[in-house]
Amino acid sequence: MKTAYLSSAYLAPIEYYTKLFLYDKIFIEQHDHYMKQAYHNRCIIAGPNGKLALTIPVIHTDNEKCEMKDIRISDHGNWRHLHWNAIESAYNSTPFFEYYKDDFILFYEKKYTFLADFNEELLHLICHLIDIQPEIKHTTYYHTDFTKDEQDFRETIHPKKDFLIADPNFKPVSYYQVFKERYGFLPNLSIIDLLFNMGPESIIILQESIKSFNK
Numbered sequence: 001m002k003t004a005y006l007s008s009a010y011l012a013p014i015e016y017y018t019k020l021f022l023y024d025k026i027f028i029e030q031h032d033h034y035m036k037q038a039y040h041n042r043c044i045i046a047g048p049n050g051k052l053a054l055t056i057p058v059i060h061t062d063n064e065k066c067e068m069k070d071i072r073i074s075d076h077g078n079w080r081h082l083h084w085n086a087i088e089s090a091y092n093s094t095p096f097f098e099y100y101k102d103d104f105i106l107f108y109e110k111k112y113t114f115l116a117d118f119n120e121e122l123l124h125l126i127c128h129l130i131d132i133q134p135e136i137k138h139t140t141y142y143h144t145d146f147t148k149d150e151q152d153f154r155e156t157i158h159p160k161k162d163f164l165i166a167d168p169n170f171k172p173v174s175y176y177q178v179f180k181e182r183y184g185f186l187p188n189l190s191i192i193d194l195l196f197n198m199g200p201e202s203i204i205i206l207q208e209s210i211k212s213f214n215k
Contacts, residue, residue, distance in 0.1 A: 045192065095199060171208075
């Protein structure tokens with residue numbers, strides 16, 4: 001059984017979901033230190049003006065090494081309303097937004113205390129919608145040793161890293177995007193970009209985006 005380790009992520013990029021598709025068992029890290037400008041609380045979508053980063057505000061603690069499982073969501077700035085408006089503005093003309101929007105809007109109407117819980121419930125929803133069924137578990141401590149059947153992507157998948165260099169097994173393939181004629185194809189955006197544009201064919205794009213595919 002092939003196993004991958006991933007960080008908790010907010011509406012993670014397509015690269016992240018290729019791991020959920022490829023690996024049989026996934027451990028979501030609970031004990032890494034929260035980092036600013038990572039995918040923990042940040043996703044990138046394609047809006048009318050190009051790429052747009054959406055960031056969930058969090059409650060900062062005096063402990064700079066606060067574990068991810070303990071990070072709390074802040075209500076600052078009415079972010080739920082702003083995020084949903086941005087998502088709706090970006091994707092309301094996509095082929096599948098109307099089909100999926102009721103599933104997603106619920107997450108912006110409910111208050112979650114912990115960021116990890118919010119991320120995980122979104123992850124389970126998206127896996128269900130795409131029709132992938134990895135076994136998903138939590139880590140109980142921060143792993144540093146891995147067997148030959150385990151792969152660590154916790155720091156590989158990061159908005160500041162060039163995925164073409166950091167992850168040689170990920171090969172983004174082009175698919176329909178509403179603003180493609182305006183900006184060209186924008187690779188490795190949030191998984192919702194793929195889902196709202198391609199719907200049930202999202203799983204095909206995930207498979208085609210994996211080099212040396214061998215499940």
